[in-house]
Amino acid sequence: MDFFVETLVGGLLAGVMYSLVAIGFVLIYKASRVFNFAQGSMLLFAALAFVTLTEHGVPFWLAGAIALLLMILTAVLVERVVLRPLTGRSDLTLFMATLGLSYVIAGVAQAAMGTDVHALDLGIPDVPINVGPIQVSEFDLAAAGISGILVIGLSLLFTRTRIGISLRAVADNQLAAQSVGIRLDWIWRIVWSVAGFVGLVAGLLWGAREGVQFSLSLVVLKALPVLIIGGFTSIPGAVLGGLIVGASESLAELYLGPLIGGGLSAWFAYVLALIFLLVRPAGLFGEREIERV
Amino acid sequence: MTKPLLALHNVSLSFKGVKALTNLSFTVQAGQVCALIGPNGAGKSSALNIVNGVYRADSGRIVFDGTRFERIRPLKAARLGIGRTFQHNALFKHMSVLDNVMAGLTRHTRTGPLSHAFHLPRGRREEARMRERAEQVLDFLHIRPHRDAAAGTLPYGVQKRVDLARALVAKPKLILLDEPMAGMNQDEKEEMSGFIRHTNRTLGTTMLLIEHDVGVVMDLSDQVVVLDYGRKVGDGSPEAVRNDPEVIAAYLGTVH
Numbered sequence: 183m184d185f186f187v188e189t190l191v192g193g194l195l196a197g198v199m200y201s202l203v204a205i206g207f208v209l210i211y212k213a214s215r216v217f218n219f220a221q222g223s224m225l226l227f228a229a230l231a232f233v234t235l236t237e238h239g240v241p242f243w244l245a246g247a248i249a250l251l252l253m254i255l256t257a258v259l260v261e262r263v264v265l266r267p268l269t270g271r272s273d274l275t276l277f278m279a280t281l282g283l284s285y286v287i288a289g290v291a292q293a294a295m296g297t298d299v300h301a302l303d304l305g306i307p308d309v310p311i312n313v314g315p316i317q318v319s320e321f322d323l324a325a326a327g328i329s330g331i332l333v334i335g336l337s338l339l340f341t342r343t344r345i346g347i348s349l350r351a352v353a354d355n356q357l358a359a360q361s362v363g364i365r366l367d368w369i370w371r372i373v374w375s376v377a378g379f380v381g382l383v384a385g386l387l388w389g390a391r392e393g394v395q396f397s398l399s400l401v402v403l404k405a406l407p408v409l410i411i412g413g414f415t416s417i418p419g420a421v422l423g424g425l426i427v428g429a430s431e432s433l434a435e436l437y438l439g440p441l442i443g444g445g446l447s448a449w450f451a452y453v454l455a456l457i458f459l460l461v462r463p464a465g466l467f468g469e470r471e472i473e474r475v
Numbered sequence: 476m477t478k479p480l481l482a483l484h485n486v487s488l489s490f491k492g493v494k495a496l497t498n499l500s501f502t503v504q505a506g507q508v509c510a511l512i513g514p515n516g517a518g519k520s521s522a523l524n525i526v527n528g529v530y531r532a533d534s535g536r537i538v539f540d541g542t543r544f545e546r547i548r549p550l551k552a553a554r555l556g557i558g559r560t561f562q563h564n565a566l567f568k569h570m571s572v573l574d575n576v577m578a579g580l581t582r583h584t585r586t587g588p589l590s591h592a593f594h595l596p597r598g599r600r601e602e603a604r605m606r607e608r609a610e611q612v613l614d615f616l617h618i619r620p621h622r623d624a625a626a627g628t629l630p631y632g633v634q635k636r637v638d639l640a641r642a643l644v645a646k647p648k649l650i651l652l653d654e655p656m657a658g659m660n661q662d663e664k665e666e667m668s669g670f671i672r673h674t675n676r677t678l679g680t681t682m683l684l685i686e687h688d689v690g691v692v693m694d695l696s697d698q699v700v701v702l703d704y705g706r707k708v709g710d711g712s713p714e715a716v717r718n719d720p721e722v723i724a725a726y727l728g729t730v731h
Contacts, residue, residue, distance in 0.1 A: 344577075344584060344602070347570070351578045354567040361527060361561075362641060363553035363582030 188316040189432050195322035197428020198329045199391075202384040203405040204412065204420035205333070206377040211414045212353040213373040214265060215273065219280040222402035223287035224378055226394075228253055229385030230291050233300040233394045246382070253378025254371075256287065261370045288399050300394040304386060325387045332383060333421060336376070345372060353415070407455035413468020422466060427451045478541070480505040480681050481526065481649060486535030488521050488705075495521040496705045498535070503698065505648070508675050508682040510692040513702035513725075519685045520562065522702070523651050526683070527552040527559050540648055553582050558647030560638040562654040562685075568627025572618060572637050575626050576609040579641035612644045615677075616670055632663045636670060643674060650674075652684035656691060664688060668695045693717065701725065 203221065210218040228249045235245035264279050308321040340346040351359040352369045360366060385394075388401055404427075412423025431447045439446050458465065479502035488496040496518045503509045511519045524530040526537065528547040536545050539555055547555075558579075567575050584601065613619045616636045621629055626637055635655055642650050655671065656664045668691055674680055686692045692699060693713040701709035701722045709722035716722050 347574050347578050348581060350570055350574075351567045354569055355565045357529065357549070358561060358565040358567065358641075359578070360549035361553060361559050362579045362645065363550060364578070365550060 184315050186433075188318070189436050190429055191316060191318055192322065193429035193432025194425050195318060195326050195428070196432065197425040198322075198326045198421075199384070199387060199424070200401075200404050200408045200427050201421045201424025202325075202329050202332070202380065202387065203401050204408040204424055205336070205417055206380040206384065207405055207409055208414060208417055208420045209336075209373055209377045209380065213349055214352075214370055216265070216276045216280060217273070217414070218377070219277065219402060220260075220284035220287055221377065221381060221405070222399035223284040223291070224253065224256065225381040225385040225388070225401065226396065226399040227256070227287050227291040227385075228378065228382035229302065229389040229394045229398060230295050230300070232382070232386060233302045233389065234295045236302075237300065246386075249382050250379055253382055254375045257371050257374030257378055260374055261367055265370050266367065284399070284402075288396065292396065297396065300389075302386065302389040302394050304390045306390070308391070321391070328383065328387070329421075332380065333417065336380075336417060339376070349373065404451070407451035409465070410455040411458050411465055413465030416465075416467030419465055419467030427454065430454055478505075479503055479538075480540055481683065482538040483522070483526075484536050484538070486522070486525060486532045486537065488518075488525060488530060488532050494705050496525075496532075499702070499705070499707055500535075501700045501707060501710055503649075503681060503683055505681050506675070506679050507697040508671070508684065508695055509698040509700060510696040511683065511685050511700050511702060512687070512689065512692055513708075516704075517702040518705040519702055520653060521705075523559070523653055523683065523685060526649075527557050527651055553645070556646075556648035557651065558642035558645055558649070559651035560635070560642050560653060560655055562657060564631075564634050564638070566626040566634055566637055566641070569625055571623050572621045572626055572629070572640075573606075573609060573613070573623065575637055576612055576640050576644050577605060579644040580605050580608065582645055609644055612640045615674075616640045616643070632659060632667065635659075635667060639670065639674070643678075643680070646678075647680065649681045649683060652682060652686075654685050654687070656686055656688065664691055671695060 203225065206221045206225070207218060210216055210221070231252050232245050232249040235248055236242065240248070260283065264283060268276055268279055306321050306324045308319055310317040311320050311323075340350060348359070348364045348369060349372070351362070351364055352366065356366065384401070385398065388398055392398065408420060408423040408427050410423075411426055412419030412421070431450050434450045435444070435446045482502040484500050485498045486496055486500070487494070487498055499518070499522060511522060513519055521530060525532050526539075528549045528551065531546040536543060537547070539557065542555060567578060570578070584605070610619070613622055616639060618633060618636050618640060621633055621637070626634060629637065639650075639652070639655065652671065656667050659667060671682060671684070672695060675682055684696075696713055699709070699711065699713050699716040700707060701716060703725040708725045709716045709719045711719070
């Protein structure tokens with residue numbers, strides 16, 4: 183029984199890391215109806231900038247601040263060069279634009295900072311510690327704590343600030359938001375910047391675990407089933423989706439893995455996502471758009 | 476002759492070659508309620524959407540409160556003092572009624588996001604002023620009981636009033652009302668037109684509205700502009716329009 187609980191908890195904690203990536207998508211999707219495939223590259227860019235700076239002796243917090251500034255700069259550029267010219271174009275056009283953007287960001291980041299694999303040490307040991315009867319990774323616990331703080335911070339931003347009111351207004355109805363004088367360009371810059379910040383946090387945590395390299399940008403593929411399960415428009419959905427994916431992956435690997443020779447965790451989340459697409463296409467918290475006839 | 480608050484001069488608009496408006500000109504005096512009427516497809520919504528910049532006219536110009544423009548963006552229109560409501564509910568449906576109305580004050584915010592986020596005194600004072608203003612409008616339109624409800628969950632008639640409150644809170648000089656009484660029964664229509672009249676009389680807000688119910692329009696408006704196939708076929712007081720043979724032929728005559 184303890185072993186089951188341990189696997190479950192380990193899976194849930196790993197799932198938090200998926201949630202973190204998915205939240206970046208949700209933020210941008212809510213505000214601009216863009217499925218931002220470049221979220222993974224933004225995450226890579228942020229982590230690569232951070233690790234390159236620290237390797238050159240820049241202190242931790244300063245490196246973090248500079249990486250954040252780079253994310254904000256990226257957000258401003260994306261708004262100006264991609265979103266504004268493509269306003270009103272089809273969802274597919276915008277998706278393709280972010281697909282291109284993904285390669286541009288990853289390419290620029292690697293051209294500037296190289297393609298080496300960097301080890302990233304955040305000073306949190308990845309060792310198991312005893313929590314009651316079970317063992318969990320200290321790193322996983324720290325990552326979950328950081329993610330929790332981030333989610334609380336985001337929900338305060340959305341519900342307690344005037345920017346939050348504007349953000350939610352734009353998410354609900356762009357035309358009406360403009361009619362009351364909300365500036366879409368600023369909302370997009372802010373949202374992409376916040377998504378960049380979430381990407382920075384996710385990039386550091388993922389980078390510390392897997393090393394900072396190009397493959398870091400592929401965590402988007404882990405976020406996709408999370409989004410399908412949780413819904414594209416809900417931060418709680420992204421959190422819950424990540425937990426479901428993390429836990430079910432670990433449990434499937436443990437119980438089904440031996441039957442079919444392992445390697446389940448690479449694709450199990452997609453099976454789950456397919457089931458959700460058939461049964462609940464809008465995801466757990468997503469909204470089914472009702473088209474006006 | 477006083478200067479009109481809004482004037483359209485020879486405004487034309489077409490969608491992919493189909494003419495929606497042809498050389499439309501009319502003026503609205505400050506403080507008046509002006510109704511745009513006409514059969515479906517006459518171009519009423521197009522005219523409204525041009526005034527607040529959702530559509531851009533192919534030709535012609537618009538003068539609003541002394542500012543002349545050929546094309547305008549919704550944001551600029553809001554800044555100049557043009558508010559609007561929407562035909563189909565366009566509330567921020569996941570937000571509370573109060574937050575919807577607070578969002579309506581966006582163009583009046585002065586303090587930056589930082590002083591607000593960190594609850595600096597200036598931001599706090601402004602927040603308090605905004606809230607007070609929003610609450611006044613809730614009282615004015617009798618929607619205070621719904622203050623904390625998510626807008627999307629409210630009955631249709633109340634949502635229409637929240638839409639009006641969101642536009643009104645910014646103290647616009649002109650409010651564009653796109654079918655404010657569409658889909659309402661007679662009682663609801665009377666209630667809503669009561670609120671529109673009350674707003675106009677008490678606050679002096681100029682209104683340009685689209686409405687299908689001719690009875691309501693004649694009752695409510697100081698001026699009626701009649702459109703048919705994108706052209707103006709009548710313009711004047713309700714009495715004058717009612718007796719205009721061209722209007723009767725084009726529109727009123729077809730009411731059964």
